Structures are given as C-alpha cells and as structure tokens.
Amino acid sequence: xxxxxxxILALLLSTSFSFxxxxxxxxxxxxxxxxxxxxxxxxxxxxxxxxxxDEDGAFEITNVADGDHILVVSYxxxxxxxxxxxxxxxxxxxxxxxxxxxxxxxxAEVIVEGERRNKFxxxxxxYVAKLPLKDLENTQVYSTVTTDLLKSQVVTNFEDALKNAVxxxxxxxxxGRGGDGAGYYSLRGFSVQPQxxxxxxxxxxxxxxxxxxxxxxxxxxxxATLFGSAVTSYGGLINVVTKxxxxxxxxxxxxxxxxxxxxxxxxxxxTPLDKNNNIYFRLNTSYATEQSFQDAGFRKxxxxxPSLSYRVNxxxxxxxxxxISQAEQTNPMFLFLNRSAPTQxxxxxxxxxxYKLSFTSNELTLENPTQNYRVEMDYKxxxxxxxxxxxxxxxxxxxxxxxxxxxxxxxxxxxxSRFISKQNSNTQTTDIxxxxxxxxKLGSIRNRVVFGIDYFNSTQTNNxxxxxxxxxxxxxxxxxxxxxxxxxxxxxxxxxSAASVDAALASQGIAxxxxxxxxxxxxxxxxxxxxPSLSAMVGxxxxxxxxxxxxxxxxDDYDQTAFSPKFGILYQPILDKLxxxxxxxxxxxxxxxALVGDPNAGPQTxxxxxxxxxxxxxxxxxxxxxxxxxxxxxxxxxxxxKDRVITDPASPFNKIQGGEVESSGFEIEVNASPIDGLNIRxxxxxxxxxxxxxxxxxxLNRRPLEAGPETLYNFxxxxxxxxGKLDGFGLGLGFNGASERFAINYASTGxxxxxxxxVANASIFYQVKKYRISLKLNNAFNKEYYKGWSTITPQSPxxxxxxxxxxx
Numbered sequence: 046x047x048x049x050x051x052x053i054l055a056l057l058l059s060t061s062f063s064f065x066x067x068x069x070x071x072x073x074x075x076x077x078x079x080x081x082x083x084x085x086x087x088x089x090x091x092x093x094x095x096x097x098x099d100e101d102g103a104f105e106i107t108n109v110a111d112g113d114h115i116l117v118v119s120y121x122x123x124x125x126x127x128x129x130x131x132x133x134x135x136x137x138x139x140x141x142x143x144x145x146x147x148x149x150x151x152x153a154e155v156i157v158e159g160e161r162r163n164k165f166x167x168x169x170x171x172y173v174a175k176l177p178l179k180d181l182e183n184t185q186v187y188s189t190v191t192t193d194l195l196k197s198q199v200v201t202n203f204e205d206a207l208k209n210a211v212x213x214x215x216x217x218x219x220x221g222r223g224g225d226g227a228g229y230y231s232l233r234g235f236s237v238q239p240q241x242x243x244x245x246x247x248x249x250x251x252x253x254x255x256x257x258x259x260x261x262x263x264x265x266x267x268x269a270t271l272f273g274s275a276v277t278s279y280g281g282l283i284n285v286v287t288k289x290x291x292x293x294x295x296x297x298x299x300x301x302x303x304x305x306x307x308x309x310x311x312x313x314x315x316t317p318l319d320k321n322n323n324i325y326f327r328l329n330t331s332y333a334t335e336q337s338f339q340d341a342g343f344r345k346x347x348x349x350x351p352s353l354s355y356r357v358n359x360x361x362x363x364x365x366x367x368x369i370s371q372a373e374q375t376n377p378m379f380l381f382l383n384r385s386a387p388t389q390x391x392x393x394x395x396x397x398x399x400y401k402l403s404f405t406s407n408e409l410t411l412e413n414p415t416q417n418y419r420v421e422m423d424y425k426x427x428x429x430x431x432x433x434x435x436x437x438x439x440x441x442x443x444x445x446x447x448x449x450x451x452x453x454x455x456x457x458x459x460x461x462s463r464f465i466s467k468q469n470s471n472t473q474t475t476d477i478x479x480x481x482x483x484x485x486k487l488g489s490i491r492n493r494v495v496f497g498i499d500y501f502n503s504t505q506t507n508n509x510x511x512x513x514x515x516x517x518x519x520x521x522x523x524x525x526x527x528x529x530x531x532x533x534x535x536x537x538x539x540x541x542s543a544a545s546v547d548a549a550l551a552s553q554g555i556a557x558x559x560x561x562x563x564x565x566x567x568x569x570x571x572x573x574x575x576x577p578s579l580s581a582m583v584g585x586x587x588x589x590x591x592x593x594x595x596x597x598x599x600x601d602d603y604d605q606t607a608f609s610p611k612f613g614i615l616y617q618p619i620l621d622k623l624x625x626x627x628x629x630x631x632x633x634x635x636x637x638x639a640l641v642g643d644p645n646a647g648p649q650t651x652x653x654x655x656x657x658x659x660x661x662x663x664x665x666x667x668x669x670x671x672x673x674x675x676x677x678x679x680x681x682x683x684x685x686x687k688d689r690v691i692t693d694p695a696s697p698f699n700k701i702q703g704g705e706v707e708s709s710g711f712e713i714e715v716n717a718s719p720i721d722g723l724n725i726r727x728x729x730x731x732x733x734x735x736x737x738x739x740x741x742x743x744x745l746n747r748r749p750l751e752a753g754p755e756t757l758y759n760f761x762x763x764x765x766x767x768x769g770k771l772d773g774f775g776l777g778l779g780f781n782g783a784s785e786r787f788a789i790n791y792a793s794t795g796x797x798x799x800x801x802x803x804v805a806n807a808s809i810f811y812q813v814k815k816y817r818i819s820l821k822l823n824n825a826f827n828k829e830y831y832k833g834w835s836t837i838t839p840q841s842p843x844x845x846x847x848x849x850x851x852x853x
Contacts, residue, residue: 068132071105072140074098074118077484078491078577080621082120082145086292090115090127091321111135118143119292123177124425127359146428146484164193165726165761166676166716168669172244172284173264174582175271175495176482176572181621181667184582184613184628185268186680188212188714190261194726197763197777199808199821199848201301201309201333203239203253204228207283208781209761210263211714211728214753216834218377221411223443223470223507227253229834231753232280233265233684234708234734236834239283240276243366246476246501247285247417248439254348254370256299256311256331259286265712266661266682267632270584270611273566275501279632279659279684279708287366290325290354291315296853303821303846306336306343323356337375338841339403344374360425365418372413376448378403380461380520380837382789382797385743386454391797393831396459398520400829400839404450404463406541411445411468429485435478442471446546450518455529460519462529463539464512467550475502491574499566504559511553515539515546561593570611578620582628584611590635607633607656627664633657636690636702643698654702659686676716683709691740705738706749722765722775729758743791750790750834754783754801763808777808788833799837802830819848 074085081102088095089106092114098104109132119125123145130138167189171177174185188210200206207213207230216236217229227238239253240246262284268277276282296314301307311331318324329352334345348370356362380398382388390396419437426432448465456462480497516539517525526537539545570584586609594601613628633656640649665680689704710732717725734752739745748755761779766772782803789797805826810819827843 067108067110068135069105069107069109069137070114070116070130070132070140071103071137073142074102074104074120075142075144076123077144077146082123085118085120085123085145088117088119088292090117116140118145120145124428124431125356125359162721163673163676163716163718163724164197165191165718165724166673167191167260168673168676170262172262172286174572175244175480175497175570176493178493178572179621180676180678181617181624181669182572182580182615184615184626185630186265186663186665186678186682186712188263188265188728190263192259193724194761195255195258196817196819197724197808197810198761198779198806199301199819199846200255201303201307201846202255203258205823206255206258206261207263208759209726209728210261211759212265212710212712212730212732212757213263213283214757214783215832216751216753217379217836218838220377220447221372221374221413221443221445222447223468223509224472224505226411226413226441226443229751230283231751232263232278232283233682233710234706234732234749234752235278235280235684236751237278237280237283239285241272241282241284242368242417243286243419244284245419245435245437245478246276246439246474247437248415248441248472248474253285254331254333254346256309256333257287257329257348257350257368259288261285265680266628266663267630267659267684269588269607269609269632270586270630271495271568271570273499273501273564273586273588273609274590274607274633274635274656275503275564277632279661279686287350287352287368288313288327288329289352289364289366290327292322292325293317297850298853299848299850301846301848304844305338305841306334307844307846308335309333325354327352337403338844339378339401339839341403341406342375342378343407344372346370346372362423364421364423367419368415368417370413370415372415373410373445374413375403375407375410376405376446378405378838379449379833381449381451382835382837383452383454383794384789384791384835385793387794388452388454388789388797389457389459391795393800393837396520396837398837398839399522400831402520402522404518405448408543409446409448409465409541409546411443411447413441413443415439415441426481430481430483433478433480433482435476435480437474437476437478439474440471443468446543448515453529456517456525456527458519460517460525460529462517463515465515465546465550466512466553467510467547469508469510471506473504476500493572493574494570496569497567499564499568501564501566502561504561507556507558509556510550511556513549513553515549557597559596561596563591563593565589565591578617580615582611582613582615585609586611588633592635592637601637603638603653605635605653605656607635609633622669624667625665626667628661630661630663632659632661634659636688639690639700641699643696649698652700654690654700655688657686657688657690657702659684661685674718678714679711681709681711683707689739691738694740703738704736704740706734706736708732708734708752722767723762724764725760725762726779727760729756731756743793745792747790747792748787750787753834754786756784758782761806765810765812773811773813775810775812777810778806780805786833788837789835799831799833802828804828804830815852817848817850817852819846819850821846821848 085098116128219228265281299311301309315327329350350368353365422434424432450461477500483494568586588607590605609631615626617624636654641652642649661684663682686706688702691704693699712730715727759781763777765775808821
C-alpha cells in the first residue's frame with residue numbers, strides 16, 4: 046500500500062512538473078526584399094502573449110503551452126499574416142523567416158505601434174501614393190504633422206496644427222459660409238483648402254476639430270494624377286488622417302482650459318467587441334467653447350466620431366468611420382480692401398485699425414452641421430494583390446448670418462460698408478472608389494502598382510437671401526448709416542441684433558439654386574524598382590468632368606476630359622538612408638465654356654476650352670540617418686500654369702487660352718532626435734510667384750495675392766527628462782513666422798503690405814503612464830500681427846492653456 050502511494054505521488058509530481066514547463070516560439074520577420082523589419086507586433090491569437098520584433102527583426106515568445114496555436118503577425122503598412130504552429134514536449138520552435146508583404150494603411154486600420162524614437166517624423170504612409178511607400182522611396186515631397194507633435198504643443202485648433210507644416214500659411218480663417226466655408230491656406234504660391242479626409246474627399250466647411258486628428262499630411266505640388274482636381278490645388282493638398290481603432294483596450298479623457306474663455310473636454314475610447322479580437326470599436330468625442338479676444342465673437346463646437354474595424358478572416362475585412370459635428374460661430378473679422386481703386390491708407394499705421402473691435406455681435410452667428418461617413422471593404426486576392434472598395438458620403442450645411450466689410454472707396458476716410466446675408470445652403474458629396482494594389486516581380490524587377498476607378502458627385506443647394514446694406518464702420522471704431530450706392534445722405538442707425546437684421550433682409554430675394562457635378566476617373570501608378578537603389582514612379586489619370594450646373598438652367602451644362610500624367614525617379618546612394626529624387630507632376634482645372642463674338646455682328650457662339658494645366662518640375666534630397674534620429678528633406682520646385690482663359694489681344698470679343706503663372710521656390714524640413722527624449726522640428730521655405738501672361742493689366746507681372754508671404758519658417762523642440770528626480774518632466778519651445786505679404790497688389794490700387802512677424806511659443810509638461818499635465822503659452826511676447834488675402838485679419842494675442850489627460 047505504501048509503495049502504491051509513493052508511485053501515485055511520483056506520477057502527480059511529474060505531471061505537475063511537465064505542465065509547468067512550457068515551450069517557446071521564435072523567428073525573424075523580413076519583407077520581400079529580405080530586409081529585417083523591427084517593431085512588428087507578434088501575438089498568439091486568443092491570448093495575452095505577444096512581443097515586438099527587435100532591430101534585427103527577431104522575436105521570441107516564451108511560456109507557450111503545449112498544443113495548437115495561431116501566430117498573428119501585423120505591422121503598419123503590411124498585410125497581417127496568421128501562422129498556425131504546434132508546441133509539444135515543451136519544445137522551442139524556430140520558424141522559417143516570416144515574409145510580410147506590403148499592404149495598405151488604408152486596408153489595415155487595426156494597428157499597434159511601438160515607442161517611436163523620432164516622434165515628430167513619420168517614415169511611411171499609404172495615402173500619399175495610394176500605396177504603402179516609405180518617404181525615402183517616394184519621389185513626391187510631403188510634410189507630416191504627427192500626433193506626438195500636436196500633443197507636445199497642446200494644439201487646440203486646426204490652424205495652429207498647420208503651422209508645423211513647412212511652406213503652409215493661413216490666408217483666411219474658416220468662415221463657415223456656404224460653398225467654401227473652410228479655411229484657406231497658401232501652399233507653393235497657390236490657395237488650398239483641407240478637403241481630403243483619410244485619403245478620400247471629405248467636407249470640412251467649418252473648422253476641423255483637432256481632437257480627432259491622428260496626423261495631417263500636406264502633399265506638395267500638383268497632385269491630380271492620383272487625387273483629381275476636386276480636392277487639390279496646384280500647390281498641393283491637405284489630407285486629414287483621423288483616429289481609428291487599434292489593438293487592445295484603452296482610451297483617455299482630456300480637459301483643456303485657457304485664455305479668452307476656452308474650455309474643451311474630450312474623450313477617446315477603444316475596445317474589442319468580441320472574444321476573438323476580430324472586431325474593434327473606437328469612439329472620439331469633444332465639446333469646446335471659446336470667446337474672441339475682441340469685443341464680441343465666440344465659437345462652440347461638438348463632434349462625435351465612431352469607427353469600427355472588423356476582420357472577418359485573414360482575407361476579408363470591413364471598416365466604418367463616421368464623424369458628426371455641430372459648430373456655431375460669429376463671423377471672423379475681415380476688412381476687405383478695395384480691389385479696383387487705391388485705399389486712402391497704404392499700411393496699418395495709416396489705417397489706424399483698433400484690432401480689438403470685431404464689428405459684429407454674438408447674436409449674429411452661423412451654424413455648420415457636418416457629417417462624414419466612410420465604409421470600406423478590403424479583400425486579399427493573393428499574397429501579391431489586394432482589393433479595396435470605399436464608399437464615402439459627406440454633408441454640410443450653413444445656416445445663419447454672414448457679413449463682410451468692404452472699402453468701396455466712395456465715402457472716403459477709409460470707410461468700410463457692411464453687407465449681410467442670411468445663409469441657408471447645403472452641400473452633399475458621394476465618392477465611390479475601387480482600388481487594386483499589387484506588389485510583384487516581373488523577372489527581377491519589383492513593381493508596386495495601384496489601379497483604381499473613382500466616381501465623385503457633388504450637389505449644392507442654395508436658398509440664401511441676397512446681401513443687404515447694413516451700415517458703415519471706420520477701422521478706429523466710427524460708424525455711419527450713409528448708403529454709398531444711393532444719391533441721398535442717410536443717417537440711419539443699424540443695430541447688430543438678429544431682429545433688426547431680419548427686418549433689413551425682408552426685402553431681399555431668396556435664391557433657389559440647385560447644382561450638380563459628376564467626375565468619372567480612372568488612374569494607375571507603378572513604382573518600379575529597377576535596382577534595389579534605383580526606382581521610378583509612373584502614373585496617369587483620365588478624368589471626365591460632367592457639370593450639370595444649375596438644374597433649372599440647361600445652358601450652363603458642359604463636360605470636359607483631362608489627362609494627368611506623373612513621373613518620378615529616385616536613387617538611394619545609401620540604401621534606406623539617403624535618396625536623391627526628381628519628379629514631374631501635373632494638375633488641372635476644368636474650364637467652363639464662354640460666349641464669344643461681336644454681339645453687334647450677330648449671335649454670339651459658345652466656345653469650349655481645354656482644361657487649364659499646371660506642370661511641376663522638382664528635385665531634391667531626403668535622409669533617414671543615425672538609426673532614424675535625423676529625417677530631413679531639401680527640395681526645389683518650379684510650377685508653370687498655362688492655358689488660363691484670357692481676352693484675345695486681337696479682339697475684345699474673343700477668348701483664348703494664353704494666361705500663365707509661374708511659381709518656384711525651395712523648402713527645407715528637418716525632424717531630429719539627437720538624444721533620447723529630445724525631438725526637434727524645423728522648416729524653412731521661400732517662394733517666388735508671378736503672373737507672367739494675362740489680359741488683366743491689374744495683375745500682370747505681379748505676385749498673386751493667394752501666394753501669401755515669400756518666406757515662411759517654423760521651429761519647435763521638446764525635451765522630456767528620461768531618468769532621475771525629473772523623470773517625466775519636459776519642456777518645449779519654438780517659434781513660427783513669415784515675411785511681409787501683399788494684402789492688395791494691383792496696378793490701379795498700388796500695394797497694401799501686411800508686415801512680417803515672428804511669434805514665440807513655449808510649453809511645460811509632466812507625464813507618467815496614466816496621466817499628463819501640460820501648460821502652453823502661445824504668442825509669448827504678445828506680438829500684434831495680421832494675415833489676409835485682399836483682407837486684413839488680426840491674429841490672437843498672448844494666450845495660455847492648461848491641459849490634463851488621464852489614460853486608461
């Protein structure tokens with residue numbers, strides 16, 4: 046009996062010992078060029094066990110129980126891979142090299158990123174080339190504003206975020222008015238609005254909420270080949286990348302309070318919805334209020350942004366993104382200068398403007414409800430081909446009072462007349478896109494191809510009132526009621542109240558206009574690796590534009606076809622560290638027909654035109670040195686716009702396509718992390734722009750107003766202590782500025798120049814795993830400065846913000 050008990054006890058101990066000794070699995074992750082990939086996420090499915098690959102692409106997961114398992118291997122920009130394996134007898138299993146094929150960031154929304162060393166740079170994106178392409182491999186230049194940079198600066202609005210993009214300068218603040226109420230920015234000599242959301246057309250008629258921004262990508266130069274003309278300008282495009290689901294459970298709560306009544310509360314929540322971790326849901330929301338630094342004015346906004354990612358299996362996945370926002374604001378203060386006659390004042394000193402006056406009231410507001418939705422299906426056709434189908438819909442409305450102050454030059458004494466309208470308009474867009482992406486070899490030559498077709502529809506409805514005269518003001522604060530367009534001298538008073546404005550608008554007509562346009566497109570782009578260090582990018586787009594115009598007027602209908610080619614070549618003298626590139630890029634604008642011929646000689650005829658064209662030649666250098674501690678780009682560009690419609694010099698009754706604009710310059714961007722904890726962002730740009738051919742003597746041989754300042758510069762550095770008693774503490778400081786700019790620059794008006802400026806900013810913060818506390822000082826030296834585009838708009842004086850973030 047005693048021997049039997051000893052045998053049973055020995056068996057139990059040996060069984061227990063065997064169960065406590067688990068095995069392990071290890072391997073190496075490489076891409077299809079045999080290059081190791083660090084920072085890859087390797088997880089055992091349906092467990093909490095996981096690691097990231099090291100600098101050599103190697104990994105090992107220990108304490109793996111005996112049995113059958115599935116290894117899930119995922120990394121940003123690559124297709125997720127699932128590998129079944131079995132552990133028996135507590136073995137250490139070493140897998141063959143695991144090859145990840147490049148996929149599409151757009152196709153793989155659920156990601157995990159390790160701690161990045163150079164936090165102000167991003168080496169790779171799938172949106173700029175519609176392919177997962179490293180910056181060093183891309184012949185096009187783009188500037189990325191990362192989420193780490195936004196947090197470092199306690200950014201509370203979209204305009205402040207864009208100050209970090211090299212060569213970008215605000216022209217107009219967001220007005221919220223119908224049709225083009227988003228902000229305007231100058232980029233490489235041309236105006237541009239942010240109209241791309243996650244690589245797809247999206248409406249941003251009001252100000253974009255910074256709380257939902259993952260990053261901003263500013264793509265430089267004409268970009269019509271891949272994105273068409275509806276959302277781009279000749280200077281480039283602005284793509285807003287929003288927050289999306291990620292692996293794991295977590296989120297954060299944030300509260301920011303600051304000067305001029307600024308308060309914002311934000312929430313971010315991410316969670317799996319099933320036990321197999323195939324469905325992830327993320328919800329972002331924010332509510333913000335802010336008063337103006339002037340005597341009147343405010344803005345308040347609310348948004349909620351749900352997003353969902355569902356991986357059905359290793360081949361099929363779906364994602365959904367939505368953003369519902371509501372904003373209300375007063376008119377931003379603009380003084381519109383006369384565009385056809387000289388103003389009495391030639392500069393701000395002569396104008397005598399009291400920048401603390403808004404010339405509005407808090408009763409006169411505009412509301413901008415906006416919705417953006419996107420549904421996407423991704424299917425893995427093979428290891429080398431992927432299908433992506435996207436449907437996006439957007440809607441934005443404008444309701445309320447919009448006014449402007451214009452110097453007509455009639456009354457003298459720098460008198461600006463106010464005209465006001467009650468806006469009631471809506472814009473809706475639909476975009477359907479089908480992309481096929483491939484990564485394959487023909488012989489020894491690697492090809493990364495995207496082929497796509499796209500349908501874009503825009504419908505605009507306008508039921509706004511006409512504009513009514515509503516008094517005059519002078520920049521120093523005077524007012525009068527004399528209508529400059531009547532022979533009598535009136536002395537009426539105009540109260541800035543909704544009831545009084547409604548009474549004045551009662552006699553105005555109401556527009557009843559509904560217009561539509563359609564764009565049908567097909568495009569293809571191929572990145573060809575002739576050698577590992579030598580590649581070329583070739584692309585072509587076909588665009589068919591169908592304009593229905595006002596649905597009640599068939600005479601404004603027209604259609605137009607455009608081709609947009611693109612070519613680039615890139616050589617890496619030091620592979621993955623240094624590249625030299627050159628590109629040719631194209632943009633275009635559809636041109637409406639015009640009536641030509643002498644009306645006294647008989648009926649006029651309708652003449653059609655070719656699309657207006659912009660062509661860019663660019664060359665430069667990009668670096669990724671010292672193990673990603675130094676990313677830099679230096680480039681020179683030359684953009685020529687041709688085929689602008691002008692009056693025929695031989696006949697005032699005829700039109701020809703002979704107008705030309707030239708814009709050239711250089712840009713430098715540096716992102717560096719010389720030591721752990723220290724991050725630096727710096728940029729400098731210079732632009733020379735001129736209208737070289739035109740029938741309009743007012744602008745000929747002059748710098749266009751939309752070109753903004755010739756010189757722009759920005760700098761920001763942040764340092765976080767890594768150890769010791771100050772571990773977690775950090776500080777940041779920087780500045781941004783611009784050279785002087787033309788507010789007016791016409792032959793008959795002369796020049797009105799807004800002065801140059803440099804604005805300094807600083808921050809201090811403390812963070813640990815669960816929370817972060819920050820203080821931010823904007824415009825530290827209280828610099829009085831202005832921006833404008835035939836307008837004068839004062840910018841915010843000194844302001845301080847406090848931010849608290851709790852993470853869970």
